[in-house]
Amino acid sequence: MGAITAGLQDSRERIRKACETAGRAPASVDLLAVSKTFPADAVREAHAAGQHRFGESYLQEALAKQTELADLDLEWHFIGPIQSNKTRPIAEHFSWVHGVDRLKIAQRLADARPDGMLPLNVCIQVNISGEDSKHGVAPDETLSLAKEVAALPRLRLRGFMCIPQTSDDPEEQRKPFRRMRELFDQARAAGLPIDTLSMGMSGDIEAAVLEGATLVRVGTAIFGRRNYDKETTP
Numbered sequence: 001m002g003a004i005t006a007g008l009q010d011s012r013e014r015i016r017k018a019c020e021t022a023g024r025a026p027a028s029v030d031l032l033a034v035s036k037t038f039p040a041d042a043v044r045e046a047h048a049a050g051q052h053r054f055g056e057s058y059l060q061e062a063l064a065k066q067t068e069l070a071d072l073d074l075e076w077h078f079i080g081p082i083q084s085n086k087t088r089p090i091a092e093h094f095s096w097v098h099g100v101d102r103l104k105i106a107q108r109l110a111d112a113r114p115d116g117m118l119p120l121n122v123c124i125q126v127n128i129s130g131e132d133s134k135h136g137v138a139p140d141e142t143l144s145l146a147k148e149v150a151a152l153p154r155l156r157l158r159g160f161m162c163i164p165q166t167s168d169d170p171e172e173q174r175k176p177f178r179r180m181r182e183l184f185d186q187a188r189a190a191g192l193p194i195d196t197l198s199m200g201m202s203g204d205i206e207a208a209v210l211e212g213a214t215l216v217r218v219g220t221a222i223f224g225r226r227n228y229d230k231e232t233t234p
């Protein structure tokens with residue numbers, strides 16, 4: 001078995017066990033394989049092992065990979081920060097966007113989404129740990145932004161996404177995810193038909209699933225360690 005196939009199996013098993021602990025159905029959590037910095041062949045191996053959804057953070061790299069893999073039926077998610085001058089290619093080449101954190105970006109994506117395509121699925125990124133360096137809307141501004149994004153044409157608001165401050169302590173890991181879950185429940189109670197909590201990465205899959213993640217974004221645990229130099233070059 002290849003290393004990527006083994007990494008996928010291991011990640012799926014971690015999700016399954018966490019679901020069991022939480023009393024959740026395993027099918028209630030989807031796995032997004034984060035393939036940034038890895039070549040098209042790595043995506044091919046993951047696809048052969050049954051993986052369908054892939055996340056990318058760097059636009060040029062993602063578009064090149066999509067071209068190379070055009071023979072496969074894959075679902076592409078843009079999970080990186082969104083620059084306003086990149087909204088058109090993102091709206092044209094992805095099924096999902098996870099990092100929307102202001103109305104202007106959402107409007108540009110809505111304007112650029114081609115009419116012939118399905119609506120672009122959108123998650124609003126929440127700065128749940130309140131870190132200066134992180135992207136994301138403040139928790140107390142999330143609901144009003146969600147309502148505005150939900151009203152835009154050619155977009156479908158699916159839910160919220162976060163990248164919390166990292167911690168090695170499983171209990172600490174759960175706290176920001178729990179706050180995300182509360183925001184999610186509030187938004188649903190306010191009538192927003194959202195269904196997605198995009199949270200949890202290689203180091204905190206379990207904590208995220210225990211607190212209600214519906215989509216975990218996993219890179220390192222599937223593909224191995226990323227080349228740092230490559231990652232810092234957009």
Ligand SMILES: *Cc1c(COP(=O)(O)O)cnc(C)c1O
Binds near residue numbers: 036080163218
């Ligand atoms: C890179 C990245 C991931 C994957 O992180 P790992 O720790 O390698 O699993 C998940 N989400 C986002 C937004 C990322 O940029």
